[in-house]
Amino acid sequence: MLATILSSALHGIDALPVEVEVDLGRGMPHFAIVGLGGAVKESRARVRTAMRNAGYDFPQNRVIVNLAPADVKKEGSAYDLPIALGILAASGTIPAERLRAYAVLGELSLDGRVKPIRGALPIAAAARTRGLRGVLLPPGNAAEAAVIQGVDVVAVETLAEAFDFLRGERACTPTRVDLPAVVAAHAVADADFSDVKGQEHVKRALEVAAAGGHNVILIGPPGSGKTMLAKRIPGILPPLSFDEALETTQVHSVAGVLAPGSSLLRERPYRAPHHTISDAGLLGGGAGLPRPGEVSLAHHGVLFLDELPEFSRNVLELLRQPLEDRTVTIARSQGTLEFPASFVLVGAMNPCPCGYHGDPTRECRCTGAIIQRYVGKLSGPLLDRIDLHVEVPAVPYQELRGNGVGATTEEMRARVEAARRVQLGRGHLNSALPSRLLRKVCALDEAGERTLEMAVRRLGLSARAHDRILKVARTIADLGGSETVQAKHVAEAVQYRSLDRSYWS
16 A cells, blocks of 8 residues: 655755655565655664564565655655655555645654754745644754744654554644743843953954954964953844754754754854864865854854864965855755855964964064964955954953953943844945945045045055945944944044054064
8 A cells, every 4th residue: 555644855944845655565575765755765773673662563465665856856864754654654554634724844763762953944834834833853952843833733752652643542732932032032241241351442343343243263372362352252143043043943943952942042152163174164065965164153152263264274265155145054965055155254373373463462473474374364355354354462460450340241231232233234244335325325524535535545455345344334333323424434444454564573
């Protein structure tokens, strides 16, 4: 007999419908999985053993499993449960209307327990789009999938529990989450900017970066506090909106890094990969179906690259497209996938290989050629896409031991949120202002025009750097509550272009 179980396949951060067709035919005992199964073929051993240990007889027939459509690549262990249920259903023991009402996914352990999978959130969203009544998922994915309203999320602990539910012999209460409470929840930052001694001008620059969504690079000697400052940036960003949280959770779910039992992410991501990371690790890809990389896992959050010149130049150059387009496009022979990648890039680097160029208390051992070669690892096109270049000098002893308390994270976040409300009222964050609106939104008075012209001529800035300065100046004006961009705002924005000045000459 033939039975069909509804399931799903991940495609980027979305889910596509898949039908698991199981046919029990005559002939010598044989178990085959077709339909671009790939690694799914490992399911044969798991399904056979799990059914036997759960108390079910594996049919001594010719068992053919087809994952349709065959031209969609399938990967992973999520098809174990639908395959096992399909084999049991092929004998006619499950009503057809129950089979057509639910999408089923889950990995089987050898004793018949159902283990968590990747991508439960987009799978639940796809089930609602398909008009299904609900989804059968492992308990570890239930809270995540229940964020999608309008579809029943049924958590099943074992293969036997799923089978009895589809037969109508077991009642399973759908998992529910208090969505308003989840959305309203906002994590309190563990690290506060008031912990940072001194560096008030750097805090100001990071506040500007957070307010406008600008990329920033921190340049300073070892121990000046670059990493400490970067870790506190997510705390001054506004809380995630529901749509942002949903999209961020979806990316983490597909990547398989969402903690079991969690529902909607409420903290802005903070990703800090090591400088030995590969192209696929940073941008996404890998063997088989491409997965999100660090730039996508940092979506709506912060990507921190410490020791920036130590990263492979090829890896850094690959950042240019996501920094410009805020998406990552991964092309493979079987198709093209697109992952979101809208993040604030924060880079940190020493001014030279030894770290002490320009330090008044430590002697630099690097020659001019060594320094230029070190800095030259960052190409001009990449630096053009980084809006703020901020020098982070060593903290003087008096400030380090002083009792002064600077601005707190809460105070900085309040100013950032106010500036962002102004920007969103115009329809875009300043960092994402389209060219057609740039001159209108960032109109300069005569003094501002002179200041900008002088900076462009003296520093030899590119057209992209010119636009970046205007956007940063607009953000500074928004933080100050000014409706117009004035010369002082432009001057401050120009000061945040230290890598365009003769810093290493």
